[in-house]
Amino acid sequence: MMNQRRLAIMRLMDSRHKFTARELAERFEVSVRTIQRDLDALQTMGFPLYTEVGVNGGYRVLPNRILPPLQLTQQEALGLFMMLEYLEQIPDFPYGMIREHLAEQYFSTLPADVQERIAGMREHIAFMQHPGEHRESLTSDLLTAAVEKRAVSFMYQARNGLKKVKAHPFGIYYEQGYWYMPARNKDHVLLYRVDRMQQVMVLDQRDESVPTLKTWLKQAEDRDGEEVVLRFTEFGARIAASDALFSTVSDQEWRGIVPRSEFSFTARRLLSYGPEVKVVSPPELQERVRVMLEQGLAQYRNEFRDKWEN
The missing domain is CATH 2.30.30 (SH3 type barrels.)
Structure with a gap:
């Protein structure tokens, strides 16, 4: 079992800084010899510690070092694995290898009753997304x-x-x-x-x-854009409250600055709301939505006309 001082040394050591044995000894109020034994023990355990010799030498750790182990309560462990279940649905998550590492290696170190608890919880929770290819x-x-x-x-x-x-x-x-x-x-x-x-x-x-x-993102309102005003139905406002783009809807109305370059994107998003939203202003965005609606209707008009003619 690793003692608390050695665990604290692991947390303290940083690849950006160099520590001498004397500095560590003074920090932890022990002898230099005791610190050297601690450092030897950490190296034996595989902690990637190396020594720089010379007058200005000291101890460093490799940048991609193994960090101290997680010390979680049972509730925290359960929460961690539920977060992993959610993250599994997000394709291309940065540094995504952590999911497999925690789900397998860390999971295997947990007590059997906690493993059973996690396995049981997985049968009663789902995140309704469609994961894509992970890269x-x-x-x-x-x-x-x-x-x-x-x-x-x-x-x-x-x-x-x-x-x-x-x-x-x-x-x-x-x-x-x-x-x-x-x-x-x-x-x-x-x-x-x-x-x-x-x-x-x-x-x-x-x-x-x-x-x-x-x-x-904070400077978004300073970009070349216009104030957009939307009026939602009661049902539309409930949907918008869960939409990252329109979540600030209040009293069935949404106001925000939208760059003109994003009008086409915004118009396509608004089409998904159907009759549950109306663009109050600006006229340019109204026109974008109207044109897209006309293009969509034209496909069906042509289909019905072709069937009628045949």
């Missing part, structure tokens, strides 16, 4: 590139065919079954669907001026 390395690479302010190159399946793109990602977000990556491409900010990307490569080129995803 988590793609989202992991994009997220890493965003954090490190590095550019990425990839082939993108656009409407007019496959094209090569180089851009600086702000981050990624998951919405309505898809991952999206807003990125700076030359002088423009474009939104890419991750499932349409191929042959992704993280480049060495860095740009420290690239904003974080959270900053970009």
Whole structure:
């Protein structure tokens, strides 16, 4: 059984910092010899600790080190595995290998009664989504590139065919079954669907001026856009309350700033509400919805006309 001091040393050690045995001894109020025995024991256990010799030497751990074990209560363990059940439904989840690791290796270390409890709970809970093909390395690479302010190159399946793109990602977000990556491409900010990307490569080129995803989202109202006003029916408002885009609906009305570049996307989302929503303003969005409705109706008019003529 690992003692609390050694566990604390594991938590303290950071690949970005170097510690001497004396510094650790003073921190934990024990002798240098005791600390050296602790460090030897951690190395024997497989903790990736290495020594830098010399006047400025000390102890470091490898960046991809094994972190301290989870210490969870039974309720926390149950909650963790329910979260894993949910995450299993999200395709391409970054660093998704953790699901398999926890579901198998950590699960096997739990007491038998907790394992039985988790197995029983799985029979009584479901998340009604449709998981797609998992390619988590793609989202992991994009997220890493965003954090490190590095550019990425990839082939993108656009409407007019496959094209090569180089851009600086702000981050990624998951919405309505898809991952999206807003990125700076030359002088423009474009939104890419991750499932349409191929042959992704993280480049060495860095740009420290690239904003974080959270900053970009907060600045959304400052982008070139217009105020959109929607009027929902009572039933439509209940549906909208569960929609990430329109969840701020209040008294059956929704107001928000929508960039003009996203009018087509917004119009298609509104079509899914059918008669449960009306665009009050602006006229441009009203027209987008009207045209899409006309195009949809035209397909049926043509079908009925062909049947009548035959």
